[in-house]
Each structure stands twice: as structure tokens, then as C-alpha cells.
Amino acid sequence: MRQTGTVKFFNQSKGYGFITPDDGGKDVFVHISDVERSGIPPIDQGSRVTFETEPDKRGKGPKAINLQIAS
Template sequence: MPTGIVKWFNAKKGRGLISCDDGSGDVLVKLESVEKDGLFLLLEGERVEFELQKRDSNPKEMRATHLNVLES
């Protein structure tokens, strides 16, 4: 599973970005994915692992799903 660091997350906007550890760039994360995984929110700087899924609106872009917060 890919890992990364939460760059920012805004629950009011319902989204955030994760910076991938492999240097491939940033990945969108949506509030619905966070909640599906039993989390309430993500904190800036948290290390997470996740699965990548193609975005419906733009199949060339990926989004993070199946999130798991890792211990620092």
C-alpha cells in the first residue's frame, strides 16, 4: 500500500491532499473516504497508508481510499 503525509485536510470543504512518500505527487482525499474508514478527520502531518483509485471525474487522476493512520 502507498504511504504519505497529510498535507492539509478541510472537513468543511470535504477534502484534502496527501503527499505521496514515493515522490509521485499529491493525491486527493475526500471526507466520505475518511468517514467510510471509521475516521472523523485527518490532521496535517499525519502519516497514512491508503489505496489509490481512479477519480470518476478524471480517470487520469487518482484519489486516496481505504485510509489507515500510521503511528509516527
């Protein structure tokens, strides 16, 4: 299920950040590898994106995948 949200924080040098979903749920982790795999330009704080989630392999909650810049 696609969600829309706003990038709360993204550190380009560390390669990760968090997205705040519009539905008011918990922030979603996003890794730079998933941004790059999605083929979108680098994201910054305040960017509007759509995304899907999948469980994090380390069990720390969902992570964002299949990102797109929201129009």
C-alpha cells in the first residue's frame, strides 16, 4: 500500500533518514540505497514523497521502499 509523507530528516553523508507519513503513523526509516534504487534525486528535509514499506531486516520497524517524489 502506497503512502505519502514528508521527509523529516535525511543525512546524505550518513545515508539515512526518516519520513513522517501523512496518516499520522510512526516515522518510517529510509536508507540511501532505497532512494538510489528508486531512481529519484537525493531527498532533503521537507521533500514530499510517496513510498511503500517493508519490515526492516534488523527488526527495528518498517523501512521505506519504492520511493517517488510526490506531485
